[in-house]
Amino acid sequence: MLQRFVKWLGKHELTTxxxxxxxxxxxxxxxxxxxxxxxxxxxxxDRAVLLSLRNPDDLTDPLGPLWLEEVGRDVTAxxxxxxxxxxxxxxxxxxxxxxQKWVALFLVCAVVSGMLMSTGLKHFFDRPRPDLVPHGSxxxxxxxxxxxxxxxxxxxxxLGALLARVQTSRRLKAYILLLACFIxxxxxxxxxxxxxxxxxxxxxxxxxxxxWAAICWMIFRWFQREKQIDQPxxxxxxxxx
Numbered sequence: 001m002l003q004r005f006v007k008w009l010g011k012h013e014l015t016t017x018x019x020x021x022x023x024x025x026x027x028x029x030x031x032x033x034x035x036x037x038x039x040x041x042x043x044x045x046d047r048a049v050l051l052s053l054r055n056p057d058d059l060t061d062p063l064g065p066l067w068l069e070e071v072g073r074d075v076t077a078x079x080x081x082x083x084x085x086x087x088x089x090x091x092x093x094x095x096x097x098x099x100q101k102w103v104a105l106f107l108v109c110a111v112v113s114g115m116l117m118s119t120g121l122k123h124f125f126d127r128p129r130p131d132l133v134p135h136g137s138x139x140x141x142x143x144x145x146x147x148x149x150x151x152x153x154x155x156x157x158x159l160g161a162l163l164a165r166v167q168t169s170r171r172l173k174a175y176i177l178l179l180a181c182f183i184x185x186x187x188x189x190x191x192x193x194x195x196x197x198x199x200x201x202x203x204x205x206x207x208x209x210x211x212w213a214a215i216c217w218m219i220f221r222w223f224q225r226e227k228q229i230d231q232p233x234x235x236x237x238x239x240x241x
Contacts, residue, residue: 026211079148114154136194146205153209
């Protein structure tokens with residue numbers, strides 16, 4: 001199995017190198033950021049960014065009109081567990097009906113494993129939530145890393161990769177992947193804007209989620225090519241009677 005995996009890596013050098021770079025860089029970045037956070041070196045940065053999004057005369061008031069606060073809550077909901085679980089189950093069901101059960105299984109495994117990993121790391125690091133400003137959204141878990149940011153990256157980047165793989169146009173592929181990145185970034189920014197996460201929590205969540213999505217995607221590509229998972233059947237030409 002290991003020899004076949006190494007052989008596959010050699011056949012798909014460019015994509016594989018990109019994925020390995022994302023995985024390696026993301027892993028190093030997350031560990032480095034975690035070290036900075038728990039040595040206290042990120043405290044000034046966190047405080048400065050969080051306070052810059054508040055009215056200097058009233059820290060209970062986020063910058064911008066009231067409708068912007070409502071938009072922030074709407075956007076942050078896109079990274080909530082309820083929305084992501086519903087989205088994952090809905091698309092997995094569609095894939096099963098399309099007779100792509102292995103793709104559906106991959107999607108579910110990627111999202112569920114990402115949720116378990118994020119929850120486990122939250123309990124491990126046990127970082128308190130920001131206490132400088134009131135929270136604009138109800139929170140009940142630890143702060144580091146941001147679960148909304150991590151799970152948004154895992155879910156939307158994975159869905160974007162699955163959707164982009166069936167497109168022939170490079171513009172469409174780029175549009176889909178950029179849209180997935182935009183949603184992921186918007187969810188993370190909304191968490192800081194609502195005062196429920198430190199900026200480094202969100203950056204760590206983005207890094208962790210993108211790394212996990214790259215790992216899952218590389219595994220899926222290997223299984224798809226080696227095991228011919230959900231590949232279209234080739235038609236056999238028949239001679240006319």
